[in-house]
Amino acid sequence: MFFESAALRRVQPSATIAASAKARALAAAGRDIIALAAGEPDFDTPENIKAAAIKAIHDGKTKYTDADGMPALKEAIAAKFARENGLTYKTSQVHVAPGGKPVIYNAMVATLNPGDEVVIPAPYWVSYPDMVLLAGGEPVSVATEAATNFKLQPADLEAAITPRTRWLILNSPSNPSGGAYTRAELKALAEVLLRHPQVWILTDDMYEHLVFDDFEFTTIAQVEPALYDRTLTMNGVSKAYAMTGWRIGYAAGPEALIKAMGKVISQTTSNPSSISQYAAVEALNGTQDFIKPNARLFQGRRDLVVSMLNQANGLYCPTPEGAFYVYPSCEGLLGKTAPSGKVIETDQDFALELLETEGVAVVHGAAFGKSPYMRVSTAASDEAIDQACARIAAFCAGLRG
Ligand SMILES: Cc1ncc(COP(=O)(O)O)c(C=O)c1O
Numbered sequence: 001m002f003f004e005s006a007a008l009r010r011v012q013p014s015a016t017i018a019a020s021a022k023a024r025a026l027a028a029a030g031r032d033i034i035a036l037a038a039g040e041p042d043f044d045t046p047e048n049i050k051a052a053a054i055k056a057i058h059d060g061k062t063k064y065t066d067a068d069g070m071p072a073l074k075e076a077i078a079a080k081f082a083r084e085n086g087l088t089y090k091t092s093q094v095h096v097a098p099g100g101k102p103v104i105y106n107a108m109v110a111t112l113n114p115g116d117e118v119v120i121p122a123p124y125w126v127s128y129p130d131m132v133l134l135a136g137g138e139p140v141s142v143a144t145e146a147a148t149n150f151k152l153q154p155a156d157l158e159a160a161i162t163p164r165t166r167w168l169i170l171n172s173p174s175n176p177s178g179g180a181y182t183r184a185e186l187k188a189l190a191e192v193l194l195r196h197p198q199v200w201i202l203t204d205d206m207y208e209h210l211v212f213d214d215f216e217f218t219t220i221a222q223v224e225p226a227l228y229d230r231t232l233t234m235n236g237v238s239k240a241y242a243m244t245g246w247r248i249g250y251a252a253g254p255e256a257l258i259k260a261m262g263k264v265i266s267q268t269t270s271n272p273s274s275i276s277q278y279a280a281v282e283a284l285n286g287t288q289d290f291i292k293p294n295a296r297l298f299q300g301r302r303d304l305v306v307s308m309l310n311q312a313n314g315l316y317c318p319t320p321e322g323a324f325y326v327y328p329s330c331e332g333l334l335g336k337t338a339p340s341g342k343v344i345e346t347d348q349d350f351a352l353e354l355l356e357t358e359g360v361a362v363v364h365g366a367a368f369g370k371s372p373y374m375r376v377s378t379a380a381s382d383e384a385i386d387q388a389c390a391r392i393a394a395f396c397a398g399l400r401g
Helices: 015-028 047-058 071-085 100-111 127-134 154-160 183-194 225-230 255-266 274-285 291-311 347-358 382-398
Strands: 094-097 117-122 138-143 165-171 200-204 231-236 249-252 374-377
Touching: 015 347, 047 274, 071 094, 071 231, 071 249, 071 274, 094 100, 094 255, 100 127, 100 165, 100 200, 100 231, 100 249, 100 255, 117 127, 127 138, 138 154, 154 183, 165 183, 183 225, 200 225, 225 231, 249 255, 291 382, 347 374, 347 382
Parallel strands: 117 138, 117 165, 165 200, 200 231
Antiparallel strands: 094 249, 231 249
16 A cells, blocks of 8 residues: 655645646647646747757766766856856855755755744745655745735744744745845845844745846845855756756855755755756856846736736736736635636635636646735736736626626
């Protein structure tokens, strides 16, 4: 008989992956589905990056590398942090893993003991609490509000910290809300953190390059150098360079932490694909020409979605500073009845009925720890977004009661 571990029993499968899978299954069954549930850019990896990978194959760079990343990539990462974030790291302070996800997991496994708490502002990226649980820790979710673009407030951070708090996980710009912290907002959080030396900070900067309206991206170790010795600054090539399938994520931080994370990866996955590592070197060292046009493209889509959703009956959509998601509220529609006769009681009901009735896939807010909202991805063509928003508006208009 199958036996599941107690640690795994505490964990949910990824709701975003489940939503995308359901949309794909309906489309495969012949339904006309527009999926705004994806967490990846809808275009191809740039040619120079592909060429570097092909060259690596032809050059026979197909063997094991150091488990936590080859020196050339660590150097490219250290150079990126110096160039873009004003942060100085030695290569011995850099960790590379098969995606941003395992970087976070390795950090949690390397540091958490039973009962250790990790503060996570909600709405959060679905995987944070589950990774903390798998690593034996306790996620402590702290609510944020739409009025502040879902950003953690210093007083709420202060109230959430206990003697058992080991980490704060910050994510800016955020998946799912798109909210991004200004320098002043980070400084205010840093002031709280300086009072609590037992708390380390994991900052997930995956969407760094997707910021809008001249927003200036900054990261907490840059804003408050006194936190450098307890900050893990995490990033990756997945979103910035449309490289989700290549599986390269990285982080830099204090040497002792990086060494511990290296121990985890050396006994688990070992190195990420050598070919992907060569591609990532080119991504970081090569031309950055497409990054700004890319951000402008996503800004245009954000503007389109925010404007269309705010015109839909009963929806309210804040304007995010970055990433490729918006996080509208469907509170105004709870209690209403869908054409199927089903009463919309939760954001999950809303998302399910929307998919069934209009064939638009979004992810319900409960999956991200904040209801009643939904995450709408803008990683789709303008045409698809336009059509999907029109269908969402039709769905909202068709609710009765
Ligand atoms: C906020 C955030 N962090 C990390 C990741 C993981 O990235 P990767 O695909 O490199 O594992 C994602 C992916 O969706 C994300 O949205």
